[in-house]
Amino acid sequence: MKTSGSDAAPSTRWLKSGSEDFFPPHLAQTLSEFNSFPASKWGFVTYDVNDSATGWQRAAEICSGLRAVAEASANLDGGAKVECALSPLSRERELKDWARDFPLRHEYPGPAGVESLLNTSLAKVMVLPDRDLVSLMRHDPFGSAPELMELVVGKNLISLSTKNGFLYDQAADRIVIPVHFKHDPMNTALTEAFMQAAETPCGQDESCHASLGYTGGFFASVENKQQIMSDLTSVSWLSILILGAFLGGVMLSGRVKLFSLLLPVAAGLSAACAAMIVLFGGIHGLVLSFGAGIVGLSVDYGLHAAFHKNRGVWRSNLFGLLTTCMVLAVVSFSSIPLMRQLMVFTLTGLIVSFAAIWLMFKLAGERLAVEPLRINLRSNKILGGVMLALALTGALGVFFKKHDLNLHRLNYMSERSFKITAWLHERMGRVMPLFMIRSENGGAAVLKAAHEERALARAGGIRLENVAAYLPPLAIQEKNLASWFASSCEPLASVPLSDAARQFFAPYLEDFSCNAVLPLRLDAPEHVPSYAAHLFSPKGWLSIWMPTGQDQEQKIRAAYPEVFSLLDVVESFPRLLLKELRWMLPLAVGLIFATLLICYRRLLPAAAALLPFFCGLGAVFCVMVALGLEINFIAIVSMMMLCGLSVDYGIFAVGRASAGGDQSPGTVSALIFAAISTSSGMIPLVFCEHPVLVSLGIPLCIGIPGALGGAFWGIPLVLGQSTTNRA
Amino acid sequence: MRFISSLLLSIIFLNATPHPSEAATADIDKIISHYSKMSGFESRFRQTKKLESVGMELKGSGVLSVSGKVITWRVIEPAALSVTISPEEIAITGQAAGDGKATVRQTQKFSLKDGVAGSQIAASVRPFLELFSGNPEALKQQFAVAQEKQSFALTPVDQGLPIRKMTVVPDAAGDYIARVIIHEKSGDLMTYDFEKPVPLVQR
Numbered sequence: 015m016k017t018s019g020s021d022a023a024p025s026t027r028w029l030k031s032g033s034e035d036f037f038p039p040h041l042a043q044t045l046s047e048f049n050s051f052p053a054s055k056w057g058f059v060t061y062d063v064n065d066s067a068t069g070w071q072r073a074a075e076i077c078s079g080l081r082a083v084a085e086a087s088a089n090l091d092g093g094a095k096v097e098c099a100l101s102p103l104s105r106e107r108e109l110k111d112w113a114r115d116f117p118l119r120h121e122y123p124g125p126a127g128v129e130s131l132l133n134t135s136l137a138k139v140m141v142l143p144d145r146d147l148v149s150l151m152r153h154d155p156f157g158s159a160p161e162l163m164e165l166v167v168g169k170n171l172i173s174l175s176t177k178n179g180f181l182y183d184q185a186a187d188r189i190v191i192p193v194h195f196k197h198d199p200m201n202t203a204l205t206e207a208f209m210q211a212a213e214t215p216c217g218q219d220e221s222c223h224a225s226l227g228y229t230g231g232f233f234a235s236v237e238n239k240q241q242i243m244s245d246l247t248s249v250s251w252l253s254i255l256i257l258g259a260f261l262g263g264v265m266l267s268g269r270v271k272l273f274s275l276l277l278p279v280a281a282g283l284s285a286a287c288a289a290m291i292v293l294f295g296g297i298h299g300l301v302l303s304f305g306a307g308i309v310g311l312s313v314d315y316g317l318h319a320a321f322h323k324n325r326g327v328w329r330s331n332l333f334g335l336l337t338t339c340m341v342l343a344v345v346s347f348s349s350i351p352l353m354r355q356l357m358v359f360t361l362t363g364l365i366v367s368f369a370a371i372w373l374m375f376k377l378a379g380e381r382l383a384v385e386p387l388r389i390n391l392r393s394n395k396i397l398g399g400v401m402l403a404l405a406l407t408g409a410l411g412v413f414f415k416k417h418d419l420n421l422h423r424l425n426y427m428s429e430r431s432f433k434i435t436a437w438l439h440e441r442m443g444r445v446m447p448l449f450m451i452r453s454e455n456g457g458a459a460v461l462k463a464a465h466e467e468r469a470l471a472r473a474g475g476i477r478l479e480n481v482a483a484y485l486p487p488l489a490i491q492e493k494n495l496a497s498w499f500a501s502s503c504e505p506l507a508s509v510p511l512s513d514a515a516r517q518f519f520a521p522y523l524e525d526f527s528c529n530a531v532l533p534l535r536l537d538a539p540e541h542v543p544s545y546a547a548h549l550f551s552p553k554g555w556l557s558i559w560m561p562t563g564q565d566q567e568q569k570i571r572a573a574y575p576e577v578f579s580l581l582d583v584v585e586s587f588p589r590l591l592l593k594e595l596r597w598m599l600p601l602a603v604g605l606i607f608a609t610l611l612i613c614y615r616r617l618l619p620a621a622a623a624l625l626p627f628f629c630g631l632g633a634v635f636c637v638m639v640a641l642g643l644e645i646n647f648i649a650i651v652s653m654m655m656l657c658g659l660s661v662d663y664g665i666f667a668v669g670r671a672s673a674g675g676d677q678s679p680g681t682v683s684a685l686i687f688a689a690i691s692t693s694s695g696m697i698p699l700v701f702c703e704h705p706v707l708v709s710l711g712i713p714l715c716i717g718i719p720g721a722l723g724g725a726f727w728g729i730p731l732v733l734g735q736s737t738t739n740r741a
Numbered sequence: 742m743r744f745i746s747s748l749l750l751s752i753i754f755l756n757a758t759p760h761p762s763e764a765a766t767a768d769i770d771k772i773i774s775h776y777s778k779m780s781g782f783e784s785r786f787r788q789t790k791k792l793e794s795v796g797m798e799l800k801g802s803g804v805l806s807v808s809g810k811v812i813t814w815r816v817i818e819p820a821a822l823s824v825t826i827s828p829e830e831i832a833i834t835g836q837a838a839g840d841g842k843a844t845v846r847q848t849q850k851f852s853l854k855d856g857v858a859g860s861q862i863a864a865s866v867r868p869f870l871e872l873f874s875g876n877p878e879a880l881k882q883q884f885a886v887a888q889e890k891q892s893f894a895l896t897p898v899d900q901g902l903p904i905r906k907m908t909v910v911p912d913a914a915g916d917y918i919a920r921v922i923i924h925e926k927s928g929d930l931m932t933y934d935f936e937k938p939v940p941l942v943q944r
Contacts, residue, residue: 116838119838120838120839121841121842122842123838123839123842123843123844124842127838127842127843127844130820130836130844131836131837131838131844133819133820134820134821134822134835134836134837136799136801136819136820137801137816137819137820137821137822137835138822138833138835139790139792139799140788140790140799140801140816140819140931141814141816141824141931143903143904143923143925143926143927143929143931144903144927145793145794145925145927145928145929146927148792148794148795148927148929149794152795156838157835157836157837157838158838160837160849497842512819514797514798514799514800514819515819517795517797518792518795518797518799
């Protein structure tokens with residue numbers, strides 16, 4: 015899953031979409047701090063050139079297109095940088111600052127040394143055919159550009175050669191074009207413009223399109239959004255068809271009054287939104303999406319009352335609400351902010367909409383009653399036996415069913431992106447870079463610490479990108495500066511340079527003085543030089559360790575326990591969730607059972623009311639095993655919805671089971687309408703490609719029929735010859 | 742009989758008169774081949790670069806040496822800088838700032854294994870490899886040759902090179918290349934005046 019957070023919310027301020035809410039506060043802070051650094055905002059466009067003239071020509075066109083978008087975006091949200099080739103020209107500002115700060119890094123070489131360096135640069139100018147490069151060299155008399163370019167190459171996560179000016183991997187026959195974004199990753203429109211620019215040179219050539227690849231959080235956001243939109247567009251006709259058929263069926267059957275149940279649900283949703291804004295300052299998009307579905311379950315209580323002419327149902331409804339609230343209350347103790355928010359949202363919504371439905375029926379009475387369907391469901395021992403087997407599967411499956419709670423399972427990746435990402439990980443040696451953020455006060459402390467890191471890295475042969483690569487310690491800077499300006503504020507004025515050198519390097523020499531070059535204390539943003547700015551944010555300074563193997567990684571972690579990889583942060587989510595589910599699930603089921611015991615005061619009906627839940631769960635597990643699917647985070651949220659509605663089904667069914675084990679038409683009608691109203695919204699999701707949508711749809715589409723079966727045939731079988739219960 | 746003799750003579754002389762472009766290439770072939778007679782050579786040069794954008798001229802001098810497939814461009818004035826091109830790599834050696842006060846001699850290397858080097862400097866020096874390779878066929882693969890009044894105009898086949906045209910001027914006897922003028926795409930002009938090449942002493 016893309017781990018980029020959002021610094022700026024989309025158009026509505028209260029609607030959040032970042033990933034920080036997936037993590038406990040201390041990890042969310044780490045992620046937020048990391049995302050504040052320019053160094054975190056890289057993406058990569060790859061192209062398989064096939065080492066042909068056409069391939070290289072296309073590569074050049076792709077590059078031009080990307081550069082055009084970058085230039086056009088300069089005024090919007092900051093300008094991106096496209097590095098088609100490692101050329102000093104793409105780093106003009108950094109090079110000028112680097113050249114200006116030459117005296118910070120090097121002692122004064124004396125007049126002869128200065129003359130020698132300037133004449134060497136002039137000699138290079140004489141064989142340099144590029145006018146832009148010549149123009150740049152006027153600002154770099156000491157020839158310090160190669161020093162900076164070597165650092166630029168050294169900080170790449172993977173070693174690539176160059177060919178025809180591009181970063182090139184010979185084995186894969188692939189070029190890599192780094193793109194440094196400046197905008198918010200949630201602003202997918204800008205990122206899409208880059209992707210469009212890369213695709214345009216391919217025209218109708220499908221093989222060319224297939225040779226393009228994208229990797230990085232920015233591109234992942236676009237791919238996810240595009241796939242969700244594509245899925246929703248392609249299934250929207252199905253949604254309209256199903257919903258239309260359901261609503262049409264309700265109208266044609268003369269049960270239009272049921273539409274009035276939507277009003278309390280809307281009231282519940284509004285109250286839930288208001289509560290979120292007051293308590294949390296906003297609502298996460300996922301909370302709104304999933305929470306709305308859970309709040310919508312309150313319709314079931316209205317259906318139950320409507321089909322029973324509002325007689326004797328509210329005790330069952332109340333216990334149904336209580337059992338659902340038990341699950342939500344238990345999960346609200348999660349340390350994962352998103353889960354807490356989801357539970358608060360749904361609890362508020364459910365309680366308010368339940369109260370609104372009750373009030374509506376209290377005021378309207380039997381005027382809201384509708385005729386039940388003319389269905390008499392007879393008990394069936396064979397079907398009842400099947401349901402019991404399904405329930406057993408559901409109960410045992412919790413312990414044995416494979417799960418993968420990693421957030422990356424919720425990330426849609428196209429086939430080509432998957433291929434490119436796998437290639438990148440392979441080239442990185444499958445060892446992730448490690449990050450460290452320093453927020454010491456004052457530049458001297460930062461530089462000292464950074465140089466200590468560098469000493470460790472040098473001793474261990476570990477690649478490290480930190481501010482120490484660009485600046486010596488403060489004491490050394492001051493010593494070097496003193497050597498330049500000890501006897502004069504403008505030492506170069508007295509160096510015997512040729513007229514050609516003075517004229518050519520005039521743009522640099524005119525500004526060179528003790529007032530122009532000062533020690534870089536790094537204690538304020540304006541003191542951060544452009545060539546090191548990618549490592550700086552208001553949160554502090556970033557160090558990027560690039561270990562090549564486990565032994566190097568262990569050395570780094572031993573010396574600096576505070577280092578982290580993005581994988582550490584992302585993998586903490588499933589570990590935490592699993593740890594919490596291990597006590598939450600048994601507790602929730604136990605509390606539900608205890609509530610049911612209070613309701614029925616007998617063991618058998620209480621156990622029977624849970625049957626639909628386990629039948630639904632069993633059906634879900636059977637289908638997931640058959641399809642080779644694993645339980646992920648979204649499936650768990652979906653199963654919470656299943657728990658809420660299926661226990662309600664169980665309570666309704668237990669309450670109305672006749673002595674002969676047959677279900678009353680009112681109960682059957684209420685359950686069928688409840689199941690159809692929930693399923694109609696979920697069925698289209700099963701046909702989607704995005705894992706989030708599929709994971710939401712499958713458990714409910716399979717679980718609801720399973721729960722219904724448990725209510726219709728399982729409960730009568732279990733209750734058998736027992737008399738009608740009080741609820 | 743007389744008529745037949747005239748006819749035969751005219752046929753012979755017609756065939757003996759070279760086509761103007763063939764004459765051009767034949768002449769440049771002769772000049773280039775002169776270098777192949779030497780297993781290696783050195784030629785001193787003086788260089789002038791006219792920078793249009795800055796409005797100034799830079800002057801320098803050095804020694805060009807070619808030995809087999811290795812060409813070394815050794816600048817002496819304004820500073821000691823050498824660019825060595827071999828089939829595998831390009832090495833640029835010159836003075837650079839050291840750790841302390843002294844400047845140090847430093848070499849930057851660029852691999853040539855896969856084609857065009859990333860170095861702009863190498864891109865401008867490489868045409869000389871073809872020019873002084875002693876192999877006219879290799880030169881014609883890289884440049885289209887056209888005769889001008891007392892010189893030859895070489896236009897690069899590779900449009901990606903930063904050079905628009907090279908003007909090659911032979912010495913009076915037509916034995917060696919006395920002047921090369923490089924017309925850069927940027928509008929700048931580089932002029933090289935070469936002395937007579939001297940064979941490298943065999944060791």
